[in-house]
Each structure stands twice: as C-alpha cells, then as structure tokens.
Amino acid sequence: QKEVEQNSGPLSVPEGAIASLNCTYSDRGSQSFFWYRQYSGKSPELIMSIYSNGDKEDGRFTAQLNKASQYVSLLIRDSQPSDSATYLCAVMGMIADKLIFGTGTRLQVFP
Amino acid sequence: DVKVTQSSRYLVKRTGEKVFLECVQDMDHENMFWYRQDPGLGLRLIYFSYDVKMKEKGDIPEGYSVSREKKERFSLILESASTNQTSMYLCASSFRLAGERDNEQFFGPGTRLTVL
Numbered sequence: 001q002k003e004v005e006q007n008s009g010p011l012s013v014p015e016g017a018i019a020s021l022n023c024t025y026s027d028r029g030s031q032s033f034f035w036y037r038q039y040s041g042k043s044p045e046l047i048m049s050i051y052s053n054g055d056k057e058d059g060r061f062t063a064q065l066n067k068a069s070q071y072v073s074l075l076i077r078d079s080q081p082s083d084s085a086t087y088l089c090a091v092m093g094m095i096a097d098k099l100i101f102g103t104g105t106r107l108q109v110f111p
Numbered sequence: 112d113v114k115v116t117q118s119s120r121y122l123v124k125r126t127g128e129k130v131f132l133e134c135v136q137d138m139d140h141e142n143m144f145w146y147r148q149d150p151g152l153g154l155r156l157i158y159f160s161y162d163v164k165m166k167e168k169g170d171i172p173e174g175y176s177v178s179r180e181k182k183e184r185f186s187l188i189l190e191s192a193s194t195n196q197t198s199m200y201l202c203a204s205s206f207r208l209a210g211e212r213d214n215e216q217f218f219g220p221g222t223r224l225t226v227l
Contacts, residue, residue, distance in 0.1 A: 032214065034215060034216075036218075042220070042221070043201055043218040043219060043220050043221045044154075044201070044218050045218070046215050046216070046217065049215055088153075088154070090216075092214070097142050097159075097161070097205060097207065097214055098156065098159065098169075099156075099216055101153050101154040102153065103151065103152070103153035104153060
C-alpha cells in the first residue's frame with residue numbers, strides 16, 4: 001500500500017462547478033497535511049495546509065481533514081480553466097519535517 | 112516572499128560527467144531538500160539537510176551526493192551521470208518543525224536535466 005494515495009485522474013469538471021480532490025494516507029501518526037498545485041512544466045506551489053480535523057477555507061479552496069478515516073480532501077468552488085493543473089497531496093510522516101507526496105490528481109476544467 | 116532559486120532551468124550532460132545542481136534560499140530556512148520528479152512516480156526524496164554540514168538520505172540516494180556548507184545553499188551532485196538520471200530535479204526548503212505549523216516546504220523552479 002502506498003503511503004499517500006490519490007486518484008491520478010484526469011478529473012474533468014465544467015467551469016463554475018465544484019472540483020473535489022481526495023487523498024488517503026496510511027500513517028495514523030501524521031499531523032500536517034498540504035495541498036500543492038503544479039502546472040505542467042512548473043514546480044509545485046503550496047495552496048493549502050491543514051493540521052486539525054474539520055474544514056479550512058481560503059477563498060475558493062476548502063481543505064477537509066478526517067484523521068479517524070485518514071482522509072484529506074480539497075474542494076475548489078467555482079472552478080476556472082486556470083485551475084487546470086495537477087494537485088499533489090502531501091503528508092508529514094513519522095520523520096519530522098519530511099513530506100510524503102502522493103502522485104497527484106490531474107484536474108481539467110473545461111469552459 | 113520565500114524565494115528558492117536553482118542554478119539552471121535546463122541542463123544537458125553526457126553519460127559519465129559530474130553534474131552539480133545548486134539551490135539557494137533566502138528565508139533563513141533550516142531544512143533543505145532535493146527531489147526528483149518523473150511521470151507516474153511523483154516526487155521522490157533524494158537527500159535532505161536539517162542544518163549546515165548535516166545530511167540525511169532520502170528514498171533514492173543512490174548515485175547522488177549532497178553538500179551544505181552554508182545555511183542558504185544546498186548542492187546536489189551526480190558523481191557520474193547516467194541516462195536513468197534524466198529527470199526534473201526540484202529543490203525545496205522549510206523551517207525546522209515548530210509545533211505543527213510553519214514548516215511548509217517551498218519549491219524552487221526546478222532543473223530539467225537530460226543525460227545523453
């Protein structure tokens with residue numbers, strides 16, 4: 001079992017819809033969770049971090065964490081074509097400061 | 112703003128050459144990391160460093176070494192480049208863990224290395 005799992009996609013949503021990206025992780029001791037966005041040919045860019053169970057909202061983005069289910073998700077409201085990218089889920093593992101990355105979900109937002 | 116810079120965006124080298132990739136950050140971060148990213152395999156950690164002159168192996172250190180002589184600079188060295196080291200190389204930095212916060216990793220623009 002991979003330590004951080006994501007559906008590779010592509011996830012295709014129409015402009016204006018809500019995009020829902022999901023991630024599961026295997027280490028129950030994980031405390032810090034991150035979502036990065038990566039455009040083709042570019043480096044990952046941090047968009048959200050979440051540390052406590054529940055929801056965290058930042059503009060059109062909402063991160064959701066459920067530690068009991070070992071599940072973290074990212075919702076993008078009012079999706080725009082400019083949101084089309086690969087979204088990487090990252091989890092702080094047992095070794096402090098070291099991130100474990102999923103392989104990413106490719107999101108396509110079509111007009 | 113955090114700024115992480117890498118010495119080259121694109122690099123072409125020949126098999127057997129010694130290759131140096133340099134990374135510099137300007138946010139006084141303690142931690143620095145080197146990853147490689149390949150299609151279908153995601154980001155894989157090569158080496159990381161918690162402090163000057165300290166280094167720790169990541170998941171795929173074979174064929175690589177690192178150097179951290181100054182806090183702001185972390186170098187990745189390919190002792191004898193091989194074609195299977197053709198990849199995108201990404202450097203990142205972060206603060207040392209302070210509770211559960213303030214330890215996000217910030218990435219440089221990446222170096223796309225091709226080994227012929």
